Amino acid sequence: MKRMARSRRRKTPGMNLTSLMDVFTILVFFLLTNTSSNEALEPPKVITLPDSVVESRPRETITLMVTDEEVLIEAKPVIATSEVAGSEETVIEAIKEAMLAEMDKAISLAQVNSQAQVASEAVESEVEPETAAEAGSEEETPVLPPEVNILADRTIPFSLLKKVMSSCTDAGYTKVSLAVIQKASQG
Incomplete structure (x- = not known):
């Protein structure tokens, strides 16, 4: 008990x-x-990207979207797509001005991308990343030019995309990339 x-x-x-x-x-x-990893751009539901076989992942850049209804820069509406298509000009001033407004962000992203490139080259050559960054800063590593990724629906005519790309180039963006859906590599 x-x-x-x-x-x-x-x-x-x-x-x-x-x-x-x-x-x-x-x-x-x-x-x-x-x-925290931004390896791929996620296109919005209103855009269907074309298919392609690509080798490299996109870098983080300024994003310009072309939908059936409007052109958006960093998700901010800039101009209606019908206005761009109806324009006789090669360079659309509204897009150019909006891209110039985003130039500071584009330059800072380009600097981050160039530092990441130096670090990845250091890893490939088995050098300490800090040592490579210091060596790169002493030699003044060239800053990559500002870049823009264009997400356009596959039904958008190329003549409209040509005007958008010309406007970006005229604003000082020398690297213009078109976003596509990555398919499995053939081989």
């Missing part, structure tokens, strides 16, 4: 949360590392 009375007085042990906390910690790190 005494044994039974002693066993009833003991509290039952609580649930051990150590393994549960380990799982949540791993989950948090997984989510943090995967949400």
Whole structure:
């Protein structure tokens, strides 16, 4: 009887949360590392990109979207697509002005991309990234020109895209890329 009375007085042990906390910690790190990587552009639902076989991932740049209804720069509407198509001019002033307004952001993104390129070259040549960055700063690594990625629906005529690309080039963006859907490489 005494044994039974002693066993009833003991509290039952609580649930051990150590393994549960380990799982949540791993989950948090997984989510943090995967949400910070910008390896691919996600096109909006209103744009259907053309297919292509490409080798490299896009860099982070200024994004210009051409939909059936309007032209957007960094998700801000600039001009209606019908106005661009109806214009006789090669350079559309509204697009050029909006691209010039985004030039500071484009230059800072180009600097980040050039630093990333120096770091990746250092990894390939098995040099410490800090050492490569210091060596690159001493030699004044050339800053990459500002870039723009154009996301256009596959039904947009090339004559309209040509006007958009000419406007970007006239604004000082020397690297113009068209976004496509990456297909599996053939071979």
